[in-house]
Amino acid sequence: MPSNFGIVDLFAGPGGLGEGFASLVEDGHIPFRIGISVEKEASAHKTLTLRAFLREYLARHGALPTQYIDFHADGVLEPNWSEVDAPAWQHAIDEAHALELGTEAAKTTIDLAIEKLRASCDDTVLIGGPPCQAYSLVGRARSRGKVGYVPEEDARHYLFREYIRVLDKLRPAAFVMENVKGMLSSTVESRLVFEMLMEDLSSLGTGRGHQYELRAIRVADGIATLQEASKPSDFIVRAEMFGVPQRRHRVVIVGIRADLANKAPSAKIRVSKPVRTVNDVIGTMPSLRSGISRGMDDTAAWRREVIDAAGLLVRVHAGMEDEPLREAFSLIAGRMLEEVPRSRTGSDLPVNYGASSDELMRWLERPELRAIAQHATRGHMVSDLGRYLFAAVFGTVRGFSPKAADFPFALSPEHRNWHSGIFNDRFRVQLAGEAATTITSHISKDGHYFIHPDPLQCRSLTVREAARLQTFPDDYLFMGNRTQQYVQVGNAVPPFLARQIAELVSASIAR
Structure with missing residues (x-):
């Protein structure tokens, strides 16, 4: 026995x-x-x-x-x-x-x-x-x-x-x-x-x-x-x-x-x-836009802010020799006119959900479900949207997350020690083609360390995306408010x- x-x-x-x-x-x-x-x-x-x-x-x-x-x-x-x-x-x-x-x-x-x-x-x-x-x-x-x-x-x-x-x-x-x-x-x-x-x-x-x-x-x-x-x-x-x-x-x-x-x-x-990789487990999730934490928050307002940020980045890089980065910002600004995600929540199951032969995806996806749960974005300050956009584009083009010194001066936050090295990793994008950095309970704070790799979404990770990176099956629900859910996943x-x-x-x- x-x-x-x-x-x-x-x-x-x-x-x-x-x-x-x-x-x-x-x-x-x-x-x-x-x-x-x-x-x-x-x-x-x-x-x-x-x-x-x-x-x-x-x-x-x-x-x-x-x-x-x-x-x-x-x-x-x-x-x-x-x-x-x-x-x-x-x-x-x-x-x-x-x-x-x-x-x-x-x-x-x-x-x-x-x-x-x-x-x-x-x-x-x-x-x-x-x-x-x-x-x-x-x-x-x-x-x-x-x-x-x-x-x-x-x-x-x-x-x-x-x-x-x-x-x-x-x-x-x-x-x-x-x-x-x-x-x-x-x-x-x-x-x-x-x-x-x-x-x-x-x-x-x-x-x-x-x-x-x-x-x-x-x-x-x-x-x-x-x-x-x-x-x-x-x-x-x-x-x-x-x-x-x-x-x-x-x-x-x-x-x-x-x-x-x-x-x-x-x-x-x-x-x-x-x-x-990050893309392996969250790449098929419904695309979402972030919210605006202060002021008008709708798709049109959000898109205007992100397009403005992309335009600023195009101008900032206009006199620089970094053509791939400048072209990427121009491309994003153009695509924002048509491809912007319109919703802050997404529950639609990905195509072929539950049919994968991959061991990890079989573990994550539960065919009996009829929706993705706890996949909703939070709001970000308008000034942070530009930083999230820059980080996501930079990570896509360069293959690594930018340090504080890589950010244009125009995007510098109002931190006295921003360029001292203390805030070197204040904004960190998760790279689509690599494993994520450690998901911690700090994700409950502001999301700056957990920026989504897709520039068009311009946001931090949702609870469900963090849960997938932590390999919690999709039928695993986290109780409490969203902050408490993030803490549970991170710990x-x-x-x-x-x-x-x-x-x-x-x-x-x-x-």
């Missing part, structure tokens, strides 16, 4: 890591089933609960409920899911919990779930990762600017200890811990956080027979394996090597319980085709990557 593993998912966010594990099917068998997932942020918890409901409904009925397909397409009135399928909804409530790790309420709930999993599964697996803000380089820089901020008193630095507590209580067959690269250099009390973490993990279970061998995921010639690490950077996983259309580099530590570790050295999987583990990590873990521990 194939093994059944119960999953404990901590710091789950919208469920990217759990989705990858729960979606793995091997010879008709589902080896991983989520027993409990924990996320304290309210909108992410709603996303997590709805996804848990859909998984259970699919297991019971073999198809998505029509009520969900309608809600996904229209997004107007959310059904009462308990009326759609009461047992499935109760299962979702029992699985997804809105709790803050480290509290007594969380401890009690998790410990009860652990006892249930032990009774119902062959073994367990722990997944997740502490919040990244206190570890990330940007997060640490922001924290240093706070009056009275003391790193040693920031509870986020120690949230990994709650992960350790659960790990010690659960004693799973394996665990997967994910975090940002910044944790490799983050320090508290003059000690490296990563060093402290590795000491805790290495000493776990000493004298009690459940120590863990710590492994790093390595990819060579399209094959992923679990290897011993010789240095901290060995634990960095590059998502683009797994067919994710994004240069997302994260620390992933895999621990295999000592009594099962004999299979780990020989475990291997073939990873998905690498070098996937998540790409599910397509997570599924391949799950496959590698399964190869290491399945009996």
Whole structure:
């Protein structure tokens, strides 16, 4: 009989890591089933609960409920899911919990779930990762600017200890811990956080027979394996090597319980085709225009502003020798008269949707859907439209995103340090023919780092485009307002990557 593993998912966010594990099917068998997932942020918890409901409904009925397909397409009135399928909804409530790790309420709930999993599964697996803000380089820089901020008193630095507590209580067959690269250099009390973490993990279970061998995921010639690490950077996983259309580099530590570790050295999987691009996954999405955040916002007004910006760029480059760039601006100005996208929302399914033989597209596209959801643009300041246009054209012509020094003086924002190098990457276009840069929660702020590659659309990425670059399937809905949706997408583990990590873990521990 194939093994059944119960999953404990901590710091789950919208469920990217759990989705990858729960979606793995091997010879008709589902080896991983989520027993409990924990996320304290309210909108992410709603996303997590709805996804848990859909998984259970699919297991019971073999198809998505029509009520969900309608809600996904229209997004107007959310059904009462308990009326759609009461047992499935109760299962979702029992699985997804809105709790803050480290509290007594969380401890009690998790410990009860652990006892249930032990009774119902062959073994367990722990997944997740502490919040990244206190570890990330940007997060640490922001924290240093706070009056009275003391790193040693920031509870986020120690949230990994709650992960350790659960790990010690659960004693799973394996665990997967994910975090940002910044944790490799983050320090508290003059000690490296990563060093402290590795000491805790290495000493776990000493004298009690459940120590863990710590492994790093390595990819060579399209094959992923679990290897011993010789240095901290060995634990960095590059998502683009797994067919994710994004240069997302994260620390992933895999621990295999000592009594099962004999299979780990020989475990291997073939990873998905690498070098996937932005255009591969969002190139067929409905074309949209951005909005104007201040003043009149309609297609005519937007087009006038963009044509004016293109005209300005033509004039600015008139005396320069960069003929390809000047011609590109002239071409865009002409095409804007006829080809401009008219809508700020687009739900039409792309041509041949759901019929691709490509592995990644089969993962993203769900044939039962009748619309694309959460594909709507936000408004931008008129002055930023010119910068977005310049960046998109520059990226198309030059093959890289412009730095601050590349922007014409006429487009300089009113920042005192614009030309100092501090704002060098203030505006960044995603290149159509390359993998995206890392999708982060900062996309919820203004979109300047996530400019769409098509100059005719002159905008930042939508929630759905960001979700596709993160490899969330199209039937995955993010609850909450748009800002909360962007944050959830940016903070998540790409599910397509997570599924391949799950496959590698399964190869290491399945009996």
